[in-house]
Amino acid sequence: MRKLVLKSFKGRKREMRISIVMLALIYMCGIMTILFEESFYRSLESMRRAAYGEWTGAVFGAGEGAEQILSEQESTNQIGRIVMLGNAQYGEEPLGVMGAVDETAQSLGRLQTAEGRLPADSTEIALSETAVSRMAGQVKVGGKVEIAPAENGEVKSFALSGIVKPWGREWETAGYELPSVILGMDETVQGETYLFFQNDSPDEMSRIQARMEILGEGMYVYNEKAYPLDVSAVDEFFQDGKFVFYIVLIAAILIGYLMMLTLKSRRYSLTVLRGMGADAGEVIQLVLWESAFLWGMAFLAGMVLSALGAGAALYAVHRVVKIPVHLEIQEKYILEYIACVTAIYFVCNLAVALTAIGSQIRTAFKLDSGLLDRSAPPRLKKAERLTFFTCLRRKGLFYSKIYASRFVISVLVMVVSAVCLRLFIEEKKEYEYLMGAIEHAYDYQADDPADGLTDGQIRELEKIDGVKSVEKECFINSSTMIQDIMSQEIRICAPVFKNSGYVGAYRRYNQKYLGVPADEEGDYFSVWELRGLGPQDEKQLSYYETAADLGTFDRESFIEGEECVLILPPYQIRDLGAGKAPVYINTEEMDEGKKVYTYETEENPIAPGDMVNVSTPWGEREIRVGAVITSPETYVPVNASVIEVSEKFLSLLCGSEETRYTSVKMNLDEAMNTAGAGAEIEGYFEMLGKESNLTDLAGFIRDRAEDSLFDGTQYLFILTAAWLVYMLMMYHGNQVYLKNEGKRIGVFRALGMDRMMLKSRYLLENLTEGGAIILVSAAVVTGEFLIRLRTYGAYDSIHMFFKILADNPEDVRLFLLALFMAVTAFLGVSAVTLYMPLKKLSGGNIAENLELKNNW
């Protein structure tokens, strides 16, 4: 049987080659996906742990019970210990907390020395760089240092083994300072204990946490940044190996496709064998031998190719997104995939054998490529004049199945790749931008004007060591501070606004934008933000002095909250849908065909000296109009700037005795100990009870950068997968097509078509097909691009359209680049899988093309 199989292979070399290549690619793509995804995840995990530490959890102020719970867990790998010994002093100078740190804690905390080494026992100490700076350079590594281990305690002499860099920020938690004076650990040290541990199973964390809470010992902190609990659906999908099911599903579809393509020829040969007297058992045996041989070859090739492919993909990721990557082999998933694919392959082959066994043996059983659509040939009134396009059209008509599938699949892949490529580049840029824009700063955004910081509190923040500057803003925003916007809009009311078309259009539009029922009869502007200006906003105050069209701007009255400035420029409303800026006042952009709303044309306009009422969810107050600006020099986002008031007015409006700043940004000095400053800021906000609205911008930006990196890699993965599957389908589909086409080439050559003509004909044919595919794909991608670009402004006129294009050159460049790359890849695949083989066939022997050879 084995000999028969080998002989049969010799007669079906092309079919065998296609089957082996396709099966090998199925193994390769699947295993490569598993290797790549797993390696990518592990690399991200390593990155996270490098940034946030390898410890999974910490128990500050732990007792023996806590240590016992941790050591009972099977998944706990390491437990590190720090024994806290109180505040230390050098002379009168406080040095911070002193503590004995064991080797595991040193390693988990990535405690690094700037000089010397870490202490070996309790007779040696290492000092933090900050502590050394407080000692004014009076100590040297290797020398003796006199330290009081506790406030007002007895002074002891220690050998200074080294100077250490600051602890990783991830260790810090409110109220539990880490030691800046570090002793080596031995049995003699006693005190409050901090435990740091590493556990392989983050799932166990919730159980550990629950037990700790019951025990009521110390404070349990989970290192969520290194071991995020909040995983997205995509994360979960890839992390839990569910994706193996999906790639097996894709593999099953491809194996089914492979079987369908060779079904006719295999059923033919098997039925012939049955006709020759082979029984069912022998047919099954033959099929199994054949499948085993093909499987063996494909499997070996697939394994080698997948290792190489995954390596190349990871290297590409390393080069493109510049993250350290390492290969992670998840044997379980790989074995699952191999077992499933192998089983599917053999079951499908068995099914083919059973079909052949079940089919009736006929003497007129014919081998058929099955490509020709013969169901309904067209009815002709007369023979057509033969031209290139007649030939092309007829071919398209008779071979519509293969043309249509090639067309649809190609367009789909081109669109997916152009979009994914653009998204990948965008995410990559975002990642690079964010990583380059990490600012060491803290940001506070109050939920309510009453929660804003006072000048006194800001001064306290400015005093913190390491805080370089503090930026403050005073504003109220009903859309971010209030959940129920429907009944909480900010209204600027005046009786003269009652019949104003200008105010009415503006109000209705803003209300529509906010989803508030439009008020047709109102006498007010509807806005959602009021910003208070202070003496520090010199530039803006000076501008109002010069720009006032009606009345004069009195700086003093304005600052005191007695007067306001109204900004009422001409505007035109464009309905761009939700989420888009609705109003433009830039005269350049105005469409003359549409109504321009101008306050100056109002019959009864508001005048300086009139009163307006400002009504907000936090209070209501009248204010005199000091000046009106009806023609600002530059673009002003009207929806936020109908009225300008001072900080003091806002405070009075909200019933506060002093100004409260609702947005405060604390910039840290990178040259100093940002970790220490950060901890102090956090501590201060905790003391104020406002820590929940405080954001560490560096961590926040880093998290966003990681999200971009992850998303970008996913797009890259989809792109690679789409192209691999596409190449696979094109290669296989075109191989079958080429077999059919070879005969046509033979006929044409026998009729006298020379090679050059044949090649140029195929080139023209492929270019026509390729051109149509490119045109349709480009149209779809362009449509998507234009819809996306519309978020920047409506295409009200051709002028606006080109202006939006000109204003967003980066988007246009990215769109063109992505399209160009997708087109290039498509042309490459088409050339390799279709045009080159056609060219080769055209140059071949006519007898071979017509399959006449060996017909002696």
Place this chain on the structure above:
Amino acid sequence: MGVILTAKNLQKIYGMGEVKVEAVKNISLEIEKGYFYAIIGKSGSGKSTLLHLLSGFDKPTKGTVKIGGENIHKMKDKRLSAMRREKMGFVFQSYNLLPEFCVEENIRMPLYLNRAKTDKGYIRSLMEKLGIYELRLKFPSQLSGGEQQRAAIARALAARPDIVFADEPTGNLDQQSGGDVLRLLKMMKEEWGQTILLVTHDMEIAQAADKVIEIRDGMVVGRGA
């Protein structure tokens, strides 16, 4: 009548390495213009290979084939293709009609490739004589084997070639259709004076030819009229 085709010392070896088959062994022959030749021989005797070599479908391992005094195997592809369009016609056992064109379009295909003006009267009379005029707008898949073969013969004669090569043209047909095809080929020869070179293993068919060349084991073993 002059000589239209001359073959000298033709040899064709198939296969690579150790397994080699000498399909044609040192064959020399001359084909005279205006005659109906039948090359006969058993299956595997090398007759089809000889026809492929004589028509330029395949290259000989050794030897020359001259048509109109020119060695077709030394010709550039462009020249040989032009010669196929203008001077040669082919009829195959499996018809090889292009499935997406109707009968008339298939017949006109050689003229389209030759960029020659279609002589509508000639094409019509060709179809009428071959009994396929009524079928001219049908597609190959709508025809029987005999009808397809008649269309293939019409296509072979469309460009009024000097010589028609026919490889087992009746091989796929029943006796009646086979006989019809043979009669048509003969009629065409009488009418338009073409040289016909037909390969067959059937002695009965060979009897219809003016001259017979018998091939055995790749060698010419007999010639007769």
